[in-house]
Amino acid sequence: KELNIAIVGASGAVGQELLKVLAQRNFPVKSLKLFGSERSAGHTYNFKGKEIEVQLLTKTPEDFKGIDIAFCSAGGGVSKDYAETITKYGCLMIDNSNAFRMEKDVPLVVPEVNAEDALNRPRNIISNPNCTTIQMVVALKAIENLCHIKRVHVATYQAASGAGATGMAELKEQAIAIANNKEPVVKKFSSQLMFNLIPQIDVFTENDYTKEEMKMYNETQKIMHSDIQVSATCIRVPVMRAHSEAIWVECDEEITVDQAAKAFVEAEGIQLMDDPSNGVYPMPLFIAEKDDVYVGRIRRDLANPKGLAFWCVGDQIRKGAALNAVQIAEWLIKNDK
Numbered sequence: 001k002e003l004n005i006a007i008v009g010a011s012g013a014v015g016q017e018l019l020k021v022l023a024q025r026n027f028p029v030k031s032l033k034l035f036g037s038e039r040s041a042g043h044t045y046n047f048k049g050k051e052i053e054v055q056l057l058t059k060t061p062e063d064f065k066g067i068d069i070a071f072c073s074a075g076g077g078v079s080k081d082y083a084e085t086i087t088k089y090g091c092l093m094i095d096n097s098n099a100f101r102m103e104k105d106v107p108l109v110v111p112e113v114n115a116e117d118a119l120n121r122p123r124n125i126i127s128n129p130n131c132t133t134i135q136m137v138v139a140l141k142a143i144e145n146l147c148h149i150k151r152v153h154v155a156t157y158q159a160a161s162g163a164g165a166t167g168m169a170e171l172k173e174q175a176i177a178i179a180n181n182k183e184p185v186v187k188k189f190s191s192q193l194m195f196n197l198i199p200q201i202d203v204f205t206e207n208d209y210t211k212e213e214m215k216m217y218n219e220t221q222k223i224m225h226s227d228i229q230v231s232a233t234c235i236r237v238p239v240m241r242a243h244s245e246a247i248w249v250e251c252d253e254e255i256t257v258d259q260a261a262k263a264f265v266e267a268e269g270i271q272l273m274d275d276p277s278n279g280v281y282p283m284p285l286f287i288a289e290k291d292d293v294y295v296g297r298i299r300r301d302l303a304n305p306k307g308l309a310f311w312c313v314g315d316q317i318r319k320g321a322a323l324n325a326v327q328i329a330e331w332l333i334k335n336d337k
């Protein structure tokens, strides 16, 4: 069956990736409507050889009448403001923002982990988790299948793409400015990112963790239906579009490196890349534009007998956003009869 699809936020980094992913995966698209702000309305984008013009997003529910699925990626404010408009006539909203992620009546879905949750969506909204959570839970699920994970410590190394197309442009402009002995311009990030690390993503909450770090705590519990405790430190790094994570897990029982490696090999959506003595491990430069989550550097946690450490890299715009949203839709096409 072919579906009528909309993309809200078509001009953004994730909107553009959605166009690519839908085409590359031959998603069954009957019709495609693009929506955007005043800034992007009127632009045209190519989808499978056809130019499609971006329509201004307004509060006219009729614009979404007959549309089966709207992929939304225009920020939390827009998602909150337009959810009623989008879903009024039965359109399913797959929302990439943080607007509804923790609401009880909105499933938060990573198909490799909790696809079935997508079947229970009373508001006709499904949330796509935050990018850092998505790639981590894909890896954690493989371990959880072996033995319950009690706690996780994670340090993230997050690419500029997490701050959108303007974040990527800023990193590139800073690199060019520095190479030309010019002062790098800082607009999107709080400090110069090139040749630097910024240990703050999003704003601080009252417990001194950032919102980004608390997303990893709360979203992981919701997706995994688990009491798992996650303590995160999230860092912006001068990398273009793949996020990396150093992860330490503590399980109820001891798990060997071999058991973990086998679980990663067998897991859906994971590629094991782990031959460190030959310099083989995932690196964000080379994982950009790949679909799977890449895992390597698996080893015992020296500080914890029931612990395991590994390194995990995933493309932020793809698995961390656009691809995961499309995979949710693909799963529903197969399983939601």
Ligand code: 2RA
Pocket (backbone or CB within 6 Å): 130, 131, 132, 158, 159, 161, 162, 163, 201, 212
């Ligand atoms: C970031 N997690 O990397 C955000 C994007 N969703 O900034």
